[in-house]
Amino acid sequence: MAAVLQHVIGGQLRPHQASRLDPVFNPALGDVIGEVPIDDVQAVDAAVQAAEAAFREWSATPILERARVMFRYRELLEAHRRELAESVTREHGKILSDAYNEVGRGIEVVELAAGAPSLLKGEVLPEVAHGVDVTMLRVPLGVVAGITPFNFPAMIPLWMIPPAIVSGNTFVLKPSERTPLTSMRLLELLKEAGLPDGVVNLVHGGAPVVDALLTHPRIRAISFVGSQPVADYVYRTASQHHKRVQALGGAKNFHIVMPDANLDLAVDALMGSAYGSAGERCLAGSVVVAVGDVADALVQRLQDKASRLKVGNGLEAGIEMGPLIRAQHRERVQGYIERGVAEGATLALDGRQHDMPSEGFFLGPTLFDRVEAHMTIAQEEIFGPVLSVIRRPSLEEAVTTANGSRFGNTATIYTTSGKAARYFRDHVQAGMLGVNIGVPAPVAWFPFAGWKDSFYGDLHATGMDAFWFYTERRVITARW
Numbered sequence: 235m236a237a238v239l240q241h242v243i244g245g246q247l248r249p250h251q252a253s254r255l256d257p258v259f260n261p262a263l264g265d266v267i268g269e270v271p272i273d274d275v276q277a278v279d280a281a282v283q284a285a286e287a288a289f290r291e292w293s294a295t296p297i298l299e300r301a302r303v304m305f306r307y308r309e310l311l312e313a314h315r316r317e318l319a320e321s322v323t324r325e326h327g328k329i330l331s332d333a334y335n336e337v338g339r340g341i342e343v344v345e346l347a348a349g350a351p352s353l354l355k356g357e358v359l360p361e362v363a364h365g366v367d368v369t370m371l372r373v374p375l376g377v378v379a380g381i382t383p384f385n386f387p388a389m390i391p392l393w394m395i396p397p398a399i400v401s402g403n404t405f406v407l408k409p410s411e412r413t414p415l416t417s418m419r420l421l422e423l424l425k426e427a428g429l430p431d432g433v434v435n436l437v438h439g440g441a442p443v444v445d446a447l448l449t450h451p452r453i454r455a456i457s458f459v460g461s462q463p464v465a466d467y468v469y470r471t472a473s474q475h476h477k478r479v480q481a482l483g484g485a486k487n488f489h490i491v492m493p494d495a496n497l498d499l500a501v502d503a504l505m506g507s508a509y510g511s512a513g514e515r516c517l518a519g520s521v522v523v524a525v526g527d528v529a530d531a532l533v534q535r536l537q538d539k540a541s542r543l544k545v546g547n548g549l550e551a552g553i554e555m556g557p558l559i560r561a562q563h564r565e566r567v568q569g570y571i572e573r574g575v576a577e578g579a580t581l582a583l584d585g586r587q588h589d590m591p592s593e594g595f596f597l598g599p600t601l602f603d604r605v606e607a608h609m610t611i612a613q614e615e616i617f618g619p620v621l622s623v624i625r626r627p628s629l630e631e632a633v634t635t636a637n638g639s640r641f642g643n644t645a646t647i648y649t650t651s652g653k654a655a656r657y658f659r660d661h662v663q664a665g666m667l668g669v670n671i672g673v674p675a676p677v678a679w680f681p682f683a684g685w686k687d688s689f690y691g692d693l694h695a696t697g698m699d700a701f702w703f704y705t706e707r708r709v710i711t712a713r714w
């Protein structure tokens with residue numbers, strides 16, 4: 235029998251009172267590795283109470299001491315990096331090297347947070363009138379909550395928790411019910427780093443628990459990462475309940491390949507972007523816009539490489555692509571492949587026919603050519619290993635095609651022309667741009683800056699935005 239996961243409240247494991255449990259799978263084997271409570275809404279109030287109780291002391295803890303917890307945490311994460319990566323691969327399916335990099339990107343945010351004593355300094359303007367000084371301080375909000383998706387079980391909780399708590403807030407995390415295990419280990423290591431009990435709490439669950447968080451009167455801010463429809467719902471609901479919200483949603487990322495591009499570089503980058511993590515990334519390259527006469531050679535090379543991709547259990551050496559998260563999600567992605575064929579795109583490589591294990595939730599890489607911008611596969615987020623090629627005669631038309639998307643997370647151009655790169659930079663409507671980079675994920679010192687329907691809110695995750703999101707300003711005008 236797989237273990238039933240417990241909440242972490244006030245530093246203690248707390249058994250659930252849920253009426254529904256969902257299985258947690260190892261998607262490479264299809265076996266159940268845990269059971270997760272879905273609707274234990276009472277646990278939310280208990281977690282908020284624990285976070286409130288911890289807030290007074292934690293927010294009064296000198297910032298240098300809060301930052302030192304981050305330094306110790308960084309060392310512990312680094313020491314346990316391989317173990318955490320294995321945990322990510324086991325519950326998510328991505329290959330081990332990818333999971334290892336994911337943990338590294340999470341560690342970066344802890345490094346950012348360790349700089350809080352520099353970053354959270356206030357401002358003073360002396361003598362605004364005779365004998366009058368104005369001081370602005372950044373103060374924590376109180377109890378804040380994070381709701382995370384399945385696809386980065388380590389990195390996305392780490393986007394939120396370190397900047398939130400180093401700023402003096404206390405936290406309630408609701409991890410994805412499909413990948414909840416790694417986050418529990420992240421909390422154990424925080425405790426080992428010296429974080430007082432109750433500063434970070436974890437409540438498992440699905441939509442009912444999310445609703446309890448969005449409407450809880452004592453939660454001041456909500457950080458959400460997940461699909462666009464849920465991001466929309468979270469943004470509206472939490473705002474209605476007077477909370478500060480950052481809601482990062484889905485994506486459809488366009489990659490423009492110019493005729494002057496270094497094709498070896500472009501093809502390698504596209505392979506990693508489209509098929510890395512089985513396409514289950516919000517930065518996954520999903521549509522290639524091939525400009526001018528580059529299309530035939532590009533499709534040929536992509537088809538050749540993708541057809542030889544080694545698909546299997548990401549914990550095994552030599553494997554290049556793992557499974558999808560669930561059988562149901564695989565059916566959904568297969569549905570998009572059927573739709574692409576029905577709408578008239580050319581199926582250049584069919585992932586359903588790929589050589590892959592029979593157990594687990596595998597689907598091989600798929601490549602569509604001669605896709606049109608109005609087709610479903612060019613418009614909707616597929617979140618699987620499906621790459622679509624659209625052919626366009628010019629850069630201007632390629633950029634117009636990319637801008638037709640409702641999403642605006644990232645876009646990339648492959649070119650050796652500075653002029654083309656500058657045109658792309660100034661005209662494409664997306665917040666994170668790559669020039670000859672397949673996955674242009676900003677380092678933690680910059681905001682994760684999605685636009686359009688990829689983001690609802692104004693302050694993004696990571697970078698200075700994170701500190702502004704998790705703090706309130708207090709302005710004092712004083713006469714002496």
Ligand code: NAD
Pocket residue numbers: 381382383384385386408409410411439440441442444445459460461462464465467482483484485515516615617643682684688
């Ligand atoms: P999801 O929207 O299904 O789930 C995200 C979270 O919302 C989970 O914690 C889940 O429990 C909760 N949830 C799900 N349905 C809900 C509902 N009806 N009401 C309330 N809460 C609900 O997303 P996912 O499948 O776990 O993650 C993949 C999605 O996340 C993709 O769309 C991907 O693009 C997006 N994503 C975006 C970014 C970004 O930075 N923009 C990063 C990673 C993932």
